[in-house]
Amino acid sequence: MTATIVEKIFSRKCGSDVRAGDVVMAPLDGAMIHDITGPLAIQKFYEMGGRKVFDPQRVIMLFDHQIPADSIEAATIHVYMRKFAAEQDILNYDINEGICHQVTIEKGRAAPGEIVVGADSHTCMYGAAGAFATGIGSTDMGFALKFGALYFRVPETIRAEVSGKFQKRVGAKDLILSIAADIGADGATYKAIEFTGKTVRKLPMAGRMTLCNMAIEMGGKAGIVAPDKVTWEYMKGRRKMKPFELDSDEDARFAERRSYTVSDLEPQVAVPHNVDTAVPVSRVAGTHVDQVFIGSCTNGRFEDLEEAAEVLGKKKFSPTCRVIIIPASRDEYLKTLQAGLIEKFVRAGALVEAPCCGPCMGGAFGLIAPGEVSLSTSNRNFRGRQGSTEGKVYLCSPATAAASAITGEITDPREV
């Protein structure tokens, strides 16, 4: 019998033949909590009568949304979680490592064929590592921490097959913004999106993470790329695992198959206040921007910052625009530092912050005022997401963000 990659993962874990639509209580390989949703999860864990977490080594804990603590409330939450980590013998990355999703993959805590949950909607990013990963709320996380298992309705899969070669300065973010516009903000609700095709196979892990990260912006339960040479190469040194075959059967039953070709794809910009609104950059070029943010779990990796630096060249950022650059993790920060890019960004006029969620969190720092416009490489442009509900957030790629930061208005990166 044929199966999708998601059905295969659940079948392997459950030891029986599981199909889309089945409801299973599946064992978990990992459970991630951070400073925003973690405290409630811990509280629920205790309320459920939890005493010891199911397996401390499978619990991933770190702080990334409000770090270093931006308020006494945040600091108090950090203390509460540190105490829990110590009591439960959980390795806590604390404020030191960066954004939860980047760190989870980087540390090899999500791997091909695994089922991982996180108390954060962008947990679907771990699909780039060939895992089935999905975001859950705090009460579900309390349950997961206690039992090491969770109810899942095995999702149907939308197979997105991508072909063609990207134009220069067009990439994974432009692709996923255009896919989101095509599928719509709820077009993948309850479903997994599997990204496949020659273009995806050629993407490095960084680009695959960008794709899977935004599956949730279409309502997706998970995004996933079947593990291949790129994945297994990445896993080396992060996780002791023998490579194995894991992919959807060609004739598996998919909810839908969609094909995309990127050869003519222009840089995309999602306009306020929804993510599924992407238009070619030319349609909004010239829009004044007050703040440009390059970072987040979607686009804060070295490859993203390298692309921004390439667009920047020897130019300076516009004095009329605040430029905030935040590498996604300590590792990505170090790579950026060693490549000399941090100095380059700072000399060009940017603020480079330590790894964290930054303005994407909409509460810690880098907020926008009423009437202001933010251009951001992050994943959400909801009204008020980055501060005032009377401000506007546009989403784009690192290349488009860098080009626009130079001119102070939304700019086609191919024209800089």
Place this chain on the structure above:
Amino acid sequence: MAAKKTVTVRKIIAAEGPVSKNARVWKFGDDIDTDAIIPGRFLTINNPDELAQHAFEGTRDEFAKKVQQGDVIVGGRNFGCGSSREHAPLALMGAGVKVVIARSFARIFFRNAINVGVLPVVCPEADTITDGAKISLHIKEGFLEADGKKHTIEPVPAFMQGIIDAGGLVEYAKNIRELPVCTR
């Protein structure tokens, strides 16, 4: 144990029948995201009553000021999309909202709502319900009445009914002796 269970069941389906004398519908549109329900800057708050003071702050300020115990939210498509923050259904609960009706829900919000004891009700005709409408729910019969007009509502997925009946996931989890891992 039995007595306790009755209390929690009542808590979650308190809205069965006429919601309450003065309860009203707060009507929202499509794609209401959890950032709108409770903005990111309030997420250090974990107490439902305090969260409720900031519900829809900046997008619909009158809500937190005027919402009454038992009021009902009606949304369009994809209600509760975006962030997984459970602070969103908690803020609604703190505001006294026990029922959210929508044409469709985002997955995480739907599950969070049930887990914390707010009932999400899928009503394909939710768009026709107007702001301020008087509403009564007939969950078991599968319909609701808004300003005297009947609308069909969809049943909750079977596997979630047990959680609703328990009064939320915490109560449900308390009663689990042995976890049926990987039962279909």
